[in-house]
Amino acid sequence: MSYPPEMQRSIDRVNASRAERVKQNVPRLSAEGKKALLESYHPDYRSSGMRAIRVGPNRGDRAVNEFVDILEAHPRLSPERIDLSQIDHDVDVLVIGGGGGGSTAALLAHDAGARVLLVNKLRHGDSNTIMAEGGIAAATEPDDTPMLHYLDTMGGGQYKNIPELVMTLVTEAPVVVEWLESLGVMFDKIPGTTSILTHTPGGHCRKRSHSCRDLTGLELMRVLRDQIRSRPIEVVEFRPAVELLLDEGGRCAGAVLLDLDTKQYVVVRAKTTILATGGMGRLHPQQFPTSNHYGATADGLVIAYRAGARLTDMDAVQYHPTGVAWPEQMLGLLITEALRAHNVQLANVDGARFINELETRDCVSSAIIRECTERGKGCATPTGMQGVWLDTPLVDQLGYPGKMEKQFTGIYKRFREYGIDCTREPILMFPTQHYQNGGLLTDGESRTNIPGLYAAGEVGGGVHGRNRLGANSLVDIFVFGRRAGLHAAHSAKEVQLGRLTLDHVLRHEEQLASAGIETDRTSPLVLPDYTRPETRFRRVG
Amino acid sequence: MSTPKVRISIMDKRYEVPQGLTILTAYEYAGYQLVRGVGCRGGVCGACATVYRLEGDSRRRACLACQTEVQPGMNLAPIPSYPTNRPAYDVATIGDARRAVVNAFPEVQRCLGCNACNKICPHSIDVMGYVAAIIAGDLEKASDLSFECILCGMCATTCPAEISQPNAALLARRVYARHLVLGSENVQKRTAELRAGTYTADLQKLASSSVDELKKLYAAREVKR
Numbered sequence A: 001m002s003y004p005p006e007m008q009r010s011i012d013r014v015n016a017s018r019a020e021r022v023k024q025n026v027p028r029l030s031a032e033g034k035k036a037l038l039e040s041y042h043p044d045y046r047s048s049g050m051r052a053i054r055v056g057p058n059r060g061d062r063a064v065n066e067f068v069d070i071l072e073a074h075p076r077l078s079p080e081r082i083d084l085s086q087i088d089h090d091v092d093v094l095v096i097g098g099g100g101g102g103s104t105a106a107l108l109a110h111d112a113g114a115r116v117l118l119v120n121k122l123r124h125g126d127s128n129t130i131m132a133e134g135g136i137a138a139a140t141e142p143d144d145t146p147m148l149h150y151l152d153t154m155g156g157g158q159y160k161n162i163p164e165l166v167m168t169l170v171t172e173a174p175v176v177v178e179w180l181e182s183l184g185v186m187f188d189k190i191p192g193t194t195s196i197l198t199h200t201p202g203g204h205c206r207k208r209s210h211s212c213r214d215l216t217g218l219e220l221m222r223v224l225r226d227q228i229r230s231r232p233i234e235v236v237e238f239r240p241a242v243e244l245l246l247d248e249g250g251r252c253a254g255a256v257l258l259d260l261d262t263k264q265y266v267v268v269r270a271k272t273t274i275l276a277t278g279g280m281g282r283l284h285p286q287q288f289p290t291s292n293h294y295g296a297t298a299d300g301l302v303i304a305y306r307a308g309a310r311l312t313d314m315d316a317v318q319y320h321p322t323g324v325a326w327p328e329q330m331l332g333l334l335i336t337e338a339l340r341a342h343n344v345q346l347a348n349v350d351g352a353r354f355i356n357e358l359e360t361r362d363c364v365s366s367a368i369i370r371e372c373t374e375r376g377k378g379c380a381t382p383t384g385m386q387g388v389w390l391d392t393p394l395v396d397q398l399g400y401p402g403k404m405e406k407q408f409t410g411i412y413k414r415f416r417e418y419g420i421d422c423t424r425e426p427i428l429m430f431p432t433q434h435y436q437n438g439g440l441l442t443d444g445e446s447r448t449n450i451p452g453l454y455a456a457g458e459v460g461g462g463v464h465g466r467n468r469l470g471a472n473s474l475v476d477i478f479v480f481g482r483r484a485g486l487h488a489a490h491s492a493k494e495v496q497l498g499r500l501t502l503d504h505v506l507r508h509e510e511q512l513a514s515a516g517i518e519t520d521r522t523s524p525l526v527l528p529d530y531t532r533p534e535t536r537f538r539r540v541g
Numbered sequence B: 001m002s003t004p005k006v007r008i009s010i011m012d013k014r015y016e017v018p019q020g021l022t023i024l025t026a027y028e029y030a031g032y033q034l035v036r037g038v039g040c041r042g043g044v045c046g047a048c049a050t051v052y053r054l055e056g057d058s059r060r061r062a063c064l065a066c067q068t069e070v071q072p073g074m075n076l077a078p079i080p081s082y083p084t085n086r087p088a089y090d091v092a093t094i095g096d097a098r099r100a101v102v103n104a105f106p107e108v109q110r111c112l113g114c115n116a117c118n119k120i121c122p123h124s125i126d127v128m129g130y131v132a133a134i135i136a137g138d139l140e141k142a143s144d145l146s147f148e149c150i151l152c153g154m155c156a157t158t159c160p161a162e163i164s165q166p167n168a169a170l171l172a173r174r175v176y177a178r179h180l181v182l183g184s185e186n187v188q189k190r191t192a193e194l195r196a197g198t199y200t201a202d203l204q205k206l207a208s209s210s211v212d213e214l215k216k217l218y219a220a221r222e223v224k225r
């Protein structure tokens, strides 16, 4: 397969405009220009896609419908069915979710002397972290400073970020890079020097992103996982947390897991608990495709909310501008921003540019949506999608022959599977749900408002305000994963737990009833279901 | 117009699925709500490794189910888990770096050079080449050749010498990066400054600035390319 004829005609126009386009300067948006673009086209401003939450600590706040649906749902396991007197694991620190954030927290907690249990829904490491391509941000270049990193992060987040968290982020970012190097992470180096090769993702004003080819997350995740295997840290897989436990004094005291193979529940008592369950992409907010892994179903948010944890900015969802729109088999898959950092341009159906490619993600996505809707300048696919072109042949043309294949091997190979040679032909993009900007509200030590419950990584909110910058999430998960792990281990030493309860789940049920919410939905979702409706209709038991 | 159908078998059971699906979406079309054998759905986690044969073809093949289109006559078997060997070690204190991997995985020296690993690798990695580099103590080469390994483990399922190649390669890369490459001086300089509190006052000033002040600073900052 290659491109169908009607798409090929648009590609001819993209090829024809290339020589002139490369010289063209598309000015940056003014602050007012940005605001107008976002308000008219960003999905966060689409009122039909959102509604107010009717129960719990954030009652009245708006969030995407798909998320409110699972907040306002019944528990998956009925609390009466669970015998809390039989404890299966009794530990100091329970870490829920072994992506980058959770694995880091587990390591640091163990280093600090705690007995640690790390529980996973899928295999340890099957996560959004392993998928990260572009890199990890830290102000390490001589012409960069933590202050500039701070400004970029705040500006990108529309100044809605929590200043204390951003300060921690930018101050500890270089420490994290140093730590990762010491674990044996193979960062790309400038040949003949000790320096790590850095580049400038959108919204950053300096070269600041440190990468490992275009497989940064894979490299980080496999090293962390291996480091955990070097330690006596207990790891369980295919046993997601489906409810948190509190003690009678309202402290978080562990979790109830569900064994996906045997369908039994498992009770974990823990002096402190760290939630690191990542994002919500597989809820497909506003029906967008997603770049996220299979397990990104917002479980952590749901179970923490039921236990009384506060959320922030849950109406701010990040749609990454460059998700694959064609071929259909790759729909939603992320194409790294690093390509745009290497001066690769976006072009509409006529081969014309329509936005400065290095604007922040929210703006670039909005501009793509504007091309594909109001302006009617998207290129249509045979499956009824619209998209704009990412002019990948520019990588080799502006760099050197073979640069695409060497530096963006993953992308090159995946498209080649479908008969598309992205060194000769552009690739079609449409925004894809990518990141949950909001999440559990935490302080600088990663503590939520529930004593004994910490949150680290994408499940947390406040660090990135309303829009995260590229490369700022990987640094977030390590900075706050480390803090959560350390603090949880230290505070576990002083904790005396009382009787375990699930009364908060019963209270949630009462709230649903008094809000008049009738639904047969249950949550957390745990796994998405991509079978056909016909199959689900016939499914028994 | 409806999409033409393709006849495939999933673990020897026959199904008809629309042409153009990936193997993973074909499982779902057939009615499986996947639990094991699925992960990132983007070709990097290695959870969906699958072996298959085509009807009438003696060759055994492997692929990632999320990255591969169904073909008529495929008989598919997901390999969601396969036991491999990983000895205890700590990279920080591993000793003689060049020999570290061979010491931890002495079985690499039994490599017969049979090429079975290269033939089955769904990522076209030169597995046999990196094993040879490990034996020769050339960890730089082993790291480079194995860098794209997603640890799906297919090579280990076919190795007559019973080597757990992905684990040996992982150790090779870690030892190489930790002991044979110098840490970044830029990074070390910056962390030393941070520890000395060089930026603390300036950062605190920024953190207590009003949004209007921040906006001015943001607009005025130099954006370098």
Ligand SMILES: Cc1cc2nc3c(=O)[nH]c(=O)nc-3n(C[C@H](O)[C@H](O)[C@H](O)COP(=O)(O)OP(=O)(O)OC[C@H]3O[C@@H](n4cnc5c(N)ncnc54)[C@H](O)[C@@H]3O)c2cc1C
Residues within 6 Å of the ligand: A096, A097, A098, A099, A100, A101, A102, A119, A120, A121, A122, A124, A125, A126, A127, A128, A129, A130, A131, A132, A133, A134, A135, A136, A137, A216, A217, A239, A240, A241, A242, A276, A277, A278, A279, A291, A292, A293, A295, A296, A297, A299, A300, A334, A434, A435, A456, A457, A458, A459, A470, A471, A472, A473, A474, A475, A477, A524, A526
């Ligand atoms: C394709 C892609 C590319 C990206 N590229 C970059 C990049 O270049 N730079 C950057 O900074 N950021 C990038 N990001 C974002 C970044 O990778 C993630 O935001 C970050 O890794 C999240 O880490 P985490 O540890 O919080 O969550 P994850 O890494 O998603 O880990 C969460 C883990 O918890 C598990 N889990 C979920 N529910 C449960 C449960 N109920 N019980 C137990 N376990 C559970 C999940 O299965 C998963 O293993 C990218 C994201 C994607 C999807």
